[in-house]
Amino acid sequence: MKQYLLRLDDASDHMDVEKWKRMEELLDRHGVKPIFGIIPENQDPSMTSYPCNPTFWTLVHSWMEKGWEPALHGCYHTYVTEDGGINPMHSRSEFAGLPLPEQKKKISHAFHVLGTHEVKPRIFFAPSHTFDLNTLKALETETSIRIISDTIANNVYSRYGFYFIPQQSRRVRNLPLRICTFCYHPNMMTDAEFEELDSFLTEHGRNFCSFSDVRLKNRKFSLYDRLLRFLYMKKNSLKEKD
Numbered sequence: 001m002k003q004y005l006l007r008l009d010d011a012s013d014h015m016d017v018e019k020w021k022r023m024e025e026l027l028d029r030h031g032v033k034p035i036f037g038i039i040p041e042n043q044d045p046s047m048t049s050y051p052c053n054p055t056f057w058t059l060v061h062s063w064m065e066k067g068w069e070p071a072l073h074g075c076y077h078t079y080v081t082e083d084g085g086i087n088p089m090h091s092r093s094e095f096a097g098l099p100l101p102e103q104k105k106k107i108s109h110a111f112h113v114l115g116t117h118e119v120k121p122r123i124f125f126a127p128s129h130t131f132d133l134n135t136l137k138a139l140e141t142e143t144s145i146r147i148i149s150d151t152i153a154n155n156v157y158s159r160y161g162f163y164f165i166p167q168q169s170r171r172v173r174n175l176p177l178r179i180c181t182f183c184y185h186p187n188m189m190t191d192a193e194f195e196e197l198d199s200f201l202t203e204h205g206r207n208f209c210s211f212s213d214v215r216l217k218n219r220k221f222s223l224y225d226r227l228l229r230f231l232y233m234k235k236n237s238l239k240e241k242d
C-alpha cells in the first residue's frame with residue numbers, strides 16, 4: 001500500500017502563528033501527524049519580520065506529545081552559496097559547497113540549540129533542499145541524526161550511511177509512488193491551499209501515515225529511482241527556464 005507523509009517546513013520562533021494554528025486544527029481534524037522542520041536560529045529576512053513568539057518551544061513540545069516528529073531544518077536558514085549540492089532543487093544553499101569544518105560548526109550549533117530546548121531530532125532536511133556529502137559527514141560526526149527527508153525516489157532507501165525518506169511534491173496529489181512526502185510551508189499558505197489540503201485529506205486520509213509508521217530499510221537507490229529523479233530534475237529545469 002502506498003504511504004503519504006506530510007512535512008511542514010519553517011517552524012521557528014519567527015513564524016505566522018495563526019497559519020500554523022490553522023494547520024494544526026486541520027491536521028487534528030484528520031488525525032494526521034506530520035514531520036515538522038525547526039529552524040534553530042532563524043535569521044532569514046523573509047521570516048524575521050514575524051514577531052518573536054516567546055512560547056514557541058512550549059508549542060514544539062505540545063506537537064511532539066501529539067506524535068508530530070521534529071526535524072532539524074538548517075541552522076540560520078540563510079543562503080551563503082549558489083551550490084545545488086547532491087539534490088539540486090535550487091541553486092542556493094546554507095550548506096552545499098561549504099568546507100567541511102564550516103558545515104560541522106553550523107550543524108553542531110544547530111543540533112545543540114535544539115538540545116538546549118530538549119528536542120532531539122532524528123531527521124534532517126536543508127533549506128531549499130540543498131546539501132552535499134560534507135553536510136552528511138557533518139551530521140554523522142556532530143549529531144545522532146541518520147535520516148534525511150529529501151531527494152526524489154520511489155521508496156525509502158539507504159545511501160552514504162543514511163536513510164533517505166524521499167520528498168517529491170509541494171502539494172497534495174495522487175502520485176504512483178510507494179512513499180510520497182508532501183512538503184508545505186504554512187507561513188506562505190493561501191486559503192485555497194488550505195482548502196485543497198483539507199479536501200485531499202477527506203478523500204485520501206487513510207493513505208497518510210506518521211514518521212513512526214515508516215519502515216526504514218537498507219534498500220539501494222535503484223535504476224527506477226534514478227529515472228524518477230532524472231525526469232523530475234528535467235521538468236524542474238524546464239520550469240526554471242520559463
Ligand SMILES: [Zn+2]
Nearest residue numbers: 009010127128
Ligand atoms: Zn525552509
